[in-house]
Amino acid sequence: MPGLKIAQMNQMHVVSVESDGYQLENDTGAIFLHKQLAKSPLKEGDDVNAFLYFDQSKTVVATTYVPTITAYDASWVDVVEQKFGLGVFVNIGLKKDMLLSKDDLPHLKEEWPQKGDRVFAHLKSGKTQMVAKIPARFQVAKTLQPNGELEPGLTVPVRVFNLGPEGLVCFSEDGFEIYIYYKHTRKDHRIGELLDATITHSVSRLKYNATLTAQKELALESDADRILAVLEKDKVIPFGDKSNADQIFATFHMSKAAFKRALGTLYKARKVTLEPHQTTLKDEA
Numbered sequence: 001m002p003g004l005k006i007a008q009m010n011q012m013h014v015v016s017v018e019s020d021g022y023q024l025e026n027d028t029g030a031i032f033l034h035k036q037l038a039k040s041p042l043k044e045g046d047d048v049n050a051f052l053y054f055d056q057s058k059t060v061v062a063t064t065y066v067p068t069i070t071a072y073d074a075s076w077v078d079v080v081e082q083k084f085g086l087g088v089f090v091n092i093g094l095k096k097d098m099l100l101s102k103d104d105l106p107h108l109k110e111e112w113p114q115k116g117d118r119v120f121a122h123l124k125s126g127k128t129q130m131v132a133k134i135p136a137r138f139q140v141a142k143t144l145q146p147n148g149e150l151e152p153g154l155t156v157p158v159r160v161f162n163l164g165p166e167g168l169v170c171f172s173e174d175g176f177e178i179y180i181y182y183k184h185t186r187k188d189h190r191i192g193e194l195l196d197a198t199i200t201h202s203v204s205r206l207k208y209n210a211t212l213t214a215q216k217e218l219a220l221e222s223d224a225d226r227i228l229a230v231l232e233k234d235k236v237i238p239f240g241d242k243s244n245a246d247q248i249f250a251t252f253h254m255s256k257a258a259f260k261r262a263l264g265t266l267y268k269a270r271k272v273t274l275e276p277h278q279t280t281l282k283d284e285a
Helices: 135-143 222-232 245-252 256-268
Strands: 009-018 020-027 030-032 049-055 060-063 075-083 087-091 098-101 117-123 130-133 155-163 167-171 176-182 194-202 207-211 272-275 278-281
Touching: 030 049, 030 060, 030 117, 075 098, 098 117, 117 155, 135 155, 135 176, 176 194, 222 245, 222 256, 222 278, 245 256, 256 272
Parallel strands: 098 130, 176 207
Antiparallel strands: 009 020, 009 049, 020 030, 049 060, 075 087, 075 117, 087 098, 117 130, 155 167, 155 194, 167 176, 194 207, 272 278
16 A cells, blocks of 8 residues: 555545445555444445554554544643553554653653643654654644733643753643743653643743742742752751752752852852852851
8 A cells, every 4th residue: 555644544435345344445545444443334435534554463454533643633642551661552532542652751750641641742653553752842832823822820731741951841732832940840740741830921922931839939039049948947958069960950950050050149149158068058147
């Protein structure tokens, strides 16, 4: 079937009806449609729109059920299962769930989507298999076109799209892009997770910054303020400019570079004493 399009819809014609299905053809090729994969009974001469995909035996099969995503149509799909060593499976509206490979997911399994999460994906077909793929960030904006705009202070449901070096890239399901700096989170998050994000300010009509922290914490606008708040409570923290980046992130949800900049701010303000692996709050004179 050299001309038929796998992972896409194909406009075809029923040329014969057999006991177990239908023979379909168009100008580019032919394929057999099993009755159990036909949404409704067909008769010879009918025109049908058939979706082609690989079944469990890596054979190309046709169905008249329309999937929620194709090679060129991306959308939100539900995660139905995590499979260690493989990735996660998503429901695309067919009898066969589709794999989102571990190669396209974070290294840490704790950051993988869980059952019940939703991811934005499209399909990609190889020679013998078809998988779900999370598209590039800009492609989400091209696909989803939300109306109106969001106001600061509004809390909106968003899905985690990507775990960036400085924060979470999220999207509302209608397509607004929401960026949440790690300093405005209080725990680790995963791809596909549903969050309630409070808009802090607009970057453009379609892009916004937001926070996951309680309103009373919004006064701690800078990284320096956050570190100072901890120091005012504990007087000493076991972190300095030579501390491990992962430990800094786990405690303060900021990168090592941001942490060092914040320490520099506090040092210039003569609020702290710095050591390679320790920072101490100065006593006020």
